Amino acid sequence: xxxxxxxxxxxxxxxxxxxxxxxxxxxxxxxxxxxxxxxxxxxxxxxxxxxxxxxxxxxxxxxxxxxxxxxxxxxxxxxxxxxxxxxxxxxxxxxxxxxxxxxxxxxxxxxxxxxxxxxxxxxxxxxxxxxxxxxxxxxxxxxxxxxxxxxxxxxxxxxxxxxxxxxxxxxxxxxxxxxxxxxxxxxxxxxxxxxxxxxxxxxxxxxxxxxxxxxxxxxxxxxxxxxxxxxxxxxxxxxxxxxxxxxxxxxxxxxxxxxxxxxxxxxxxxxxxxxxxxxxxxxxxxxxxxxxxx
Amino acid sequence: xxxxxxxxxxxxxxxxxxxxxxxxxxxxxxxxxxxxxxxxxxxxxxxxxxxxxxxxxxxxxxxxxxxxxxxxxxxxxxxxxxxxxxxxxxxxxxxxxxxxxxxxxxxxxxxxxxxxxxxxxxxxxxxxxxxxxxxxxxxxxxxxxxxxxxxxxxxxxxxxxxxxxxxxxxxxxxxxxxxxxxxxxxxxxxxxxxxxxxxxxxxxxxxxxxxxxxxxxxxxxxxxxxxxxxxxxxxxxxxxxxxxxxxxxxxxxxxxxxxxxxxxxxxxxxxxxxxxxxxxxxxxxxxxxxxxxxxxxxxxxxxxxxxxxxxxxxxxxxxxxxxxxxxxxxxxxxxxxxxxxxxxxxxxxxxxxxxxxxxxxxxxxxxxxxxxxxxxxxxxxxxxxxxxxxxxxxxxxxxxxxxxxxxxxxxxxxxxxxxxxxxxxxxxxxxxxxxxxxxxxxxxxxxxxxxxxxxxxxxxxxxxxxxxxxxxxxxxxxxxxxxxxxxxxxxxxxxxxxxxxxxxxxxxxxxxxxxxxxxxxxxxxxxxxxxxxxxxxxxxxxxx
Numbered sequence: 001x002x003x004x005x006x007x008x009x010x011x012x013x014x015x016x017x018x019x020x021x022x023x024x025x026x027x028x029x030x031x032x033x034x035x036x037x038x039x040x041x042x043x044x045x046x047x048x049x050x051x052x053x054x055x056x057x058x059x060x061x062x063x064x065x066x067x068x069x070x071x072x073x074x075x076x077x078x079x080x081x082x083x084x085x086x087x088x089x090x091x092x093x094x095x096x097x098x099x100x101x102x103x104x105x106x107x108x109x110x111x112x113x114x115x116x117x118x119x120x121x122x123x124x125x126x127x128x129x130x131x132x133x134x135x136x137x138x139x140x141x142x143x144x145x146x147x148x149x150x151x152x153x154x155x156x157x158x159x160x161x162x163x164x165x166x167x168x169x170x171x172x173x174x175x176x177x178x179x180x181x182x183x184x185x186x187x188x189x190x191x192x193x194x195x196x197x198x199x200x201x202x203x204x205x206x207x208x209x210x211x212x213x214x215x216x217x218x219x220x221x222x223x224x225x226x227x228x229x230x231x232x233x234x235x236x237x238x239x240x241x242x243x244x245x246x247x248x249x250x251x252x253x254x255x256x257x258x259x260x261x262x263x264x265x266x267x268x269x270x271x272x273x274x275x276x277x278x279x280x281x282x283x284x285x286x287x288x289x290x291x292x293x294x
Numbered sequence: 295x296x297x298x299x300x301x302x303x304x305x306x307x308x309x310x311x312x313x314x315x316x317x318x319x320x321x322x323x324x325x326x327x328x329x330x331x332x333x334x335x336x337x338x339x340x341x342x343x344x345x346x347x348x349x350x351x352x353x354x355x356x357x358x359x360x361x362x363x364x365x366x367x368x369x370x371x372x373x374x375x376x377x378x379x380x381x382x383x384x385x386x387x388x389x390x391x392x393x394x395x396x397x398x399x400x401x402x403x404x405x406x407x408x409x410x411x412x413x414x415x416x417x418x419x420x421x422x423x424x425x426x427x428x429x430x431x432x433x434x435x436x437x438x439x440x441x442x443x444x445x446x447x448x449x450x451x452x453x454x455x456x457x458x459x460x461x462x463x464x465x466x467x468x469x470x471x472x473x474x475x476x477x478x479x480x481x482x483x484x485x486x487x488x489x490x491x492x493x494x495x496x497x498x499x500x501x502x503x504x505x506x507x508x509x510x511x512x513x514x515x516x517x518x519x520x521x522x523x524x525x526x527x528x529x530x531x532x533x534x535x536x537x538x539x540x541x542x543x544x545x546x547x548x549x550x551x552x553x554x555x556x557x558x559x560x561x562x563x564x565x566x567x568x569x570x571x572x573x574x575x576x577x578x579x580x581x582x583x584x585x586x587x588x589x590x591x592x593x594x595x596x597x598x599x600x601x602x603x604x605x606x607x608x609x610x611x612x613x614x615x616x617x618x619x620x621x622x623x624x625x626x627x628x629x630x631x632x633x634x635x636x637x638x639x640x641x642x643x644x645x646x647x648x649x650x651x652x653x654x655x656x657x658x659x660x661x662x663x664x665x666x667x668x669x670x671x672x673x674x675x676x677x678x679x680x681x682x683x684x685x686x687x688x689x690x691x692x693x694x695x696x697x698x699x700x701x702x703x704x705x706x707x708x709x710x711x712x713x714x715x716x717x718x719x720x721x722x723x724x725x726x727x728x729x730x731x732x733x734x735x736x737x738x739x740x741x742x743x744x745x746x747x748x749x750x751x752x753x754x755x756x757x758x759x760x761x762x763x764x765x766x767x768x769x770x771x772x773x774x775x776x777x778x779x780x781x782x783x784x785x786x787x788x789x790x791x792x793x794x795x796x797x798x799x800x801x802x803x804x805x806x807x808x809x810x811x812x813x814x815x816x817x818x819x820x821x822x823x824x825x826x827x828x829x830x831x832x833x834x835x836x837x838x
Contacts, residue, residue, distance in 0.1 A: 011328065011408045011412055018413055019325045019416070022424055025421050025424065025471070026428070029468050030431075030464070033465075036530050037437070041457070081487075085411060088410075092482070093474075096513075099514070100517070100520050103516065103517040103519075103550055104524075107524065107546060110546050111535075115546060119541065124613075142541045145541050223533060224533055227535065228541070230540070234523075234527065
């Protein structure tokens, strides 16, 4: 925007989608709050239903809102500048997602570097170890917590390694799909994007298998199995939710490709979904290193 | 697209598809709006209502503390009030008020037609009232409202929670989503929608401070979301992030919380810097002294805010190296902050000063915020902090920076732009009453708290030792007076909306900025086509 160029900027007319979204978020949050509280008090209430209704409403809102946006885009209301706004908005959204994961990775590193060794008596915490937790030895993965809960660590070989290969490959295929789109090679686009989705879905399936394995009698690795189980399930769980969301985005992009949407110079939605996919891939690499291998 | 197309564009299709829609009427206008001015108004009203709500809680707190002993409320309810008072003032009053300013003023100041993502803008606002409905609803539940302090330290909020943690966590999630979307909108608007010729270093300092604040929000609100999520799983799903028995550490909560919390402090003060950097030059009839140094100082404060968080935790038993590192980094912040205070004073130096209400609030801001800054320096010194930690000295410190700092700047900005927003001049006499009553009562309210703290009165208690009785009585009287004084502002605003002397396009002769080139009240849509270059040049805050 530094030169003389100035295009008309599309300011959309009033819309009812945001307020529907606000009500939906309220239902989700209030429903979840009630559900969790009832769970803790061992009561049953309407929280779960409110939560589900909220999720249904937010899906309705997203479909409606995005249809409006897609229609505006297809009817040529968006300028180059608008496209930039979307791109910058998406980049900063992904940055905020990165910071969300930073909180959990930060917790993981703090636990590994400070709190677990301190509980075992490291640093100036000899008394903590000797008086409070005399039977505790500080090791990572923490398969025996200070209060004596035991569990097993998830190895990196096998499913996690397969999943790493799957997800990294999918990042490459997503890139090929984008290249095909830029060259207006629709056939290649459909094929590469379809392959990306298949790899993503396979990843999710393997992740479910891995969780089932973790929760089996043999491993006894639960969400509440001390900080190893906590960080393992929350980090991989939030990542898995992001992969699922990314997959849904890619599937929608694939359907839009089938309908003939996107051109080499106008495909923000595709670009955004693909950025998001690369982002979940990078997070997985960090997870694989810090949760599984090290 | 060439220049010829611009003209053509703005006269036909442009108006057909985007700007033809005027206001809707009734409630739908406010529910469905995509207009940055409507949304700014919503934010400002919401913030003021929340301010009065949180203020009412503070009144009960001060009534209870008027004399020693337990008179009015149960200790547990007292804790709920202090907690929700803090949460409301931080997330419900100060932050939305600033977002309201950002919405109203940034597009007008940079010559943009609206915010970059107008529908998302609506969503960012409308989820906020719902978030606070959830938070406040817990008052009426069996559990009661959150009672663990606005900092919700584990294990108070986990093991010893009264059962309100889930509602608290989900409410905070929504507030976070709102802040992040609002911040993304501000960043994208500033990066992408500046009028041609409005380079970064020509932007009003107001816009710069909101730009930097928005980055802070995008960086730390997700961390807050992360830590409340861990809180939720610790309380309800058996994880032990903050529980030593499972390998965790309650102090880790404080690290993650304050990694969010300290930048959050600057999120609530940097926009204030932007507002007084606008008003002080206007009523000194000079350009801002040291514009560029202001930009760099703001950026330095923002960057430093990420490496000072543990100064809130000096008494947790950190290693000595940690205490020293965080002490020196914290003191370093005094340097860019000093640059700012110096520049405001230098702007006024040999200026042709006049003392309209916005200027009165701005000058009070500079003096009283500096007092808050100095008490901050005292708290920054580790050995001294061991004495001050969790006393009323801390309460005095952060109320000086947040009330006489952020809130006073909000009043300065509100009086400064009310003519632009409403098209009327505010009632000058009443506004002066508002200022002087607020100024006197706020100092009566917060200044003695320094002495109480130095004498050892702990914060967050419903009862206290007899020796603190006299000061507490005066503090409470100041508190009631300050609370009542704010109702004058409500009257001023309502009167100003309903009528009053017609405001010209530029009611302040020393004001500069693109917002004064449009009529008062500002038309529903402004700068559908970019402003002329000479207006942008005139709006330049640099000294010439």
